[in-house]
Amino acid sequence: QSALTQPASVSGSPGQSITLSCTGSNTDIGSYNLVSWYQHHPGKAPKVIIYEVSKRPSGVSDRFSGSKFGNTASLTISGLQTEDEADYYCCSYAASSTFEAYVFGTGTKVAVL
Amino acid sequence: QVHLVQSGAEVKKPGSSVKVSCKASGGTFNSYIMSWVRQAPGQGLEWMGGIFDTTNYAQKFQGRLTITADESTSTAYMDLSSLTSEDTAIYYCARSWNYGQLDYWGQGTLVTVSS
Numbered sequence: 001q002s003a004l005t006q007p008a009s010v011s012g013s014p015g016q017s018i019t020l021s022c023t024g025s026n027t028d029i030g031s032y033n034l035v036s037w038y039q040h041h042p043g044k045a046p047k048v049i050i051y052e053v054s055k056r057p058s059g060v061s062d063r064f065s066g067s068k069f070g071n072t073a074s075l076t077i078s079g080l081q082t083e084d085e086a087d088y089y090c091c092s093y094a095a096s097s098t099f100e101a102y103v104f105g106t107g108t109k110v111a112v113l
Numbered sequence: 114q115v116h117l118v119q120s121g122a123e124v125k126k127p128g129s130s131v132k133v134s135c136k137a138s139g140g141t142f143n144s145y146i147m148s149w150v151r152q153a154p155g156q157g158l159e160w161m162g163g164i165f166d167t168t169n170y171a172q173k174f175q176g177r178l179t180i181t182a183d184e185s186t187s188t189a190y191m192d193l194s195s196l197t198s199e200d201t202a203i204y205y206c207a208r209s210w211n212y213g214q215l216d217y218w219g220q221g222t223l224v225t226v227s228s
Binding site: 093102 | 148158207220
């Protein structure tokens with residue numbers, strides 16, 4: 001049950017698009033479409049912004065989009081805004097014959113320059 | 114509307130145990146998995162375990178983590194024993210359906226382990 005791998009930081013200017021990657025394995029991302037993404041502002045509870053790889057919860061901006069190819073999931077933020085500055089975590093269901101669990105990514109800090 | 118309300122901050126001695134509660138309102142308590150997720154200072158989110166009809170624990174916490182639920186009060190509990198300074202963290206409860214997205218989160222409970 002190793003953590004999913006994310007870049008430590010990604011930055012962009014207002015209005016730009018950025019893409020965050022999340023790399024796992026064939027026991028998690030590669031085998032299940034149960035990948036979700038969370039936006040986490042310090043001092044607040046995490047908020048789900050993408051679920052089941054590419055679906056957006058009601059009320060989440062369509063500037064956020066998700067995808068997956070093989071063992072890697074991606075989150076794209078389009079039209080970057082200052083309020084997008086936060087930590088972002090991917091998360092996947094993971095299972096084998098001996099365990100069933102969630103696995104989080106290492107987290108990416110997004111900076112809006 | 115679903116709300117998860119957690120118990121207050123705790124300060125514990127090394128070697129002791131801590132029990133954090135998470136009371137749910139709205140929704141059907143026993144239809145969802147209740148997970149516990151923690152964030153240590155300067156670290157990322159870490160799934161600890163969850164309870165539905167059975168409990169599942171991350172390998173790292175096997176043997177010292179116990180998650181229980183009381184359906185009569187719609188409250189889940191996280192009991193972590195043999196605490197060390199590395200267990201100092203904010204602990205969150207979070208709800209999901211069938212290992213899908215964690216859609217509702219508690220406000221977090223700070224647990225500080227210090228001698």
